[in-house]
Amino acid sequence: MHLSNIIATLALAGSVIAAPARKDDCKDDSLYKAMKKAGRSFIGTALTIRNETREGEIIKQEFNSFTPENSMKWESTEPSRNNFTFEDADRYAAYAKKNNLQIHCHNLVWHSQLPEWVSNGGFDNKTLISIMENHIKTLVTRYKSVCTRWDVVNEALNDNGTYRSSVWYDTIGEAFLPIAFRLANKYDNKAKLFYNDYNLEYNDNKTVAAKNIVKLIKSYGVKINGVGYQAHLASEVTPTAPGPAPDQKTLEAALHATADEGVDVVYTEIDVRMNTPATAEKLAVQAATYERIAASCLAVKRCIGMTVWGISDKYSWIPGVFTGEGAALIWDENYNKKPAYNGFLEGINSGKKHWG
Ligand code: 9MR
Numbered sequence: 242m243h244l245s246n247i248i249a250t251l252a253l254a255g256s257v258i259a260a261p262a263r264k265d266d267c268k269d270d271s272l273y274k275a276m277k278k279a280g281r282s283f284i285g286t287a288l289t290i291r292n293e294t295r296e297g298e299i300i301k302q303e304f305n306s307f308t309p310e311n312s313m314k315w316e317s318t319e320p321s322r323n324n325f326t327f328e329d330a331d332r333y334a335a336y337a338k339k340n341n342l343q344i345h346c347h348n349l350v351w352h353s354q355l356p357e358w359v360s361n362g363g364f365d366n367k368t369l370i371s372i373m374e375n376h377i378k379t380l381v382t383r384y385k386s387v388c389t390r391w392d393v394v395n396e397a398l399n400d401n402g403t404y405r406s407s408v409w410y411d412t413i414g415e416a417f418l419p420i421a422f423r424l425a426n427k428y429d430n431k432a433k434l435f436y437n438d439y440n441l442e443y444n445d446n447k448t449v450a451a452k453n454i455v456k457l458i459k460s461y462g463v464k465i466n467g468v469g470y471q472a473h474l475a476s477e478v479t480p481t482a483p484g485p486a487p488d489q490k491t492l493e494a495a496l497h498a499t500a501d502e503g504v505d506v507v508y509t510e511i512d513v514r515m516n517t518p519a520t521a522e523k524l525a526v527q528a529a530t531y532e533r534i535a536a537s538c539l540a541v542k543r544c545i546g547m548t549v550w551g552i553s554d555k556y557s558w559i560p561g562v563f564t565g566e567g568a569a570l571i572w573d574e575n576y577n578k579k580p581a582y583n584g585f586l587e588g589i590n591s592g593k594k595h596w597g
Contacts (some may be wrong), residue, residue: 377421390433436468531581
């Protein structure tokens with residue numbers, strides 16, 4: 242069945258958080274309106290489709306883009322060799338189409354959420370590249386014209402800026418990056434192609450390494466459109482965070498490090514965690530953190546958009562992974578706006594002053 246038919250069928254079947262088609266008539270104080278006024282391309286959220294009506298309403302009101310939180314990852318789409326499963330991912334494609342939203346498609350080549358058959362298959366270089374090509378070809382072709390952006394390679398770096406050991410790097414070497422980008426562009430030359438990683442916000446060795454990845458890919462004569470800064474940050478010292486998110490100058494310098502190589506930059510997975518429970522004081526510090534993250538994007542001309550990693554604290558990945566930490570998003574567990582929402586909005590609005 243052709244993808245547009247699949248999408249139409251799924252759209253008719255209805256998605257559990259269906260929102261009416263968006264128009265540009267959102268309230269003046271929405272995140273989307275503010276980003277649009279500032280001349281940026283998108284404001285997004287990570288999306289897991291679930292039975293929560295408020296999520297559909299908030300997406301319609303506030304966002305024009307989303308990142309499928311898990312459904313397009315390798316373990317979800319190719320659990321065994323050349324056996325592709327698209328039921329879940331297709332629901333997201335249909336949701337985007339129905340609600341006129343961009344999709345930041347996530348992701349093609351990553352060491353994590355990668356099935357054992359790939360990571361422990363013992364493949365030689367040539368075979369692994371052909372496996373990569375088959376996967377990229379199948380996903381990128383299926384979601385051609387659906388994906389506005391693709392995270393082509395995710396998290397290839399260690400925090401000290403060296404390459405992470407993975408089946409990709411250990412078998413193919415650093416060439417796995419340009420090869421992945423070349424293949425993504427081969428099967429969809431319109432989607433914007435991104436390298437995506439965390440802890441790039443500190444303007445340190447890892448940020449320089451991301452800049453070098455941009456240069457490496459270009460040195461192969463291959464297209465890369467941008468770098469995604471995940472921005473999984475914290476508002477205070479926590480057991481898993483060395484301290485609060487960097488100051489605004491550092492954030493801006495980190496964005497410039499790659500943007501100045503002639504690519505777009507985006508914040509792809511923003512959340513700002515704290516030691517829980519939250520207090521009024523901590524929420525105020527978190528709001529100021531969200532404000533400077535947004536302001537840093539808006540101060541950099543090539544920062545074309547931002548995505549927060551979820552809507553409500555009720556479903557954030559953080560408490561399940563970092564015990565005793567959380568409250569990281571901008572809506573609370575009951576879908577009330579937190580001070581962080583207002584901080585984020587103010588940061589976006591500051592962009593008008595910084596524009597250029
Ligand atoms: O939010 C995602 C969570 O639901 C998954 O369990 C987890 C598995 O690794 O992945 C989370 O999203 C990650 C994203 O895909 C890549 N960057 C880090 C994100 C948070 O772990």
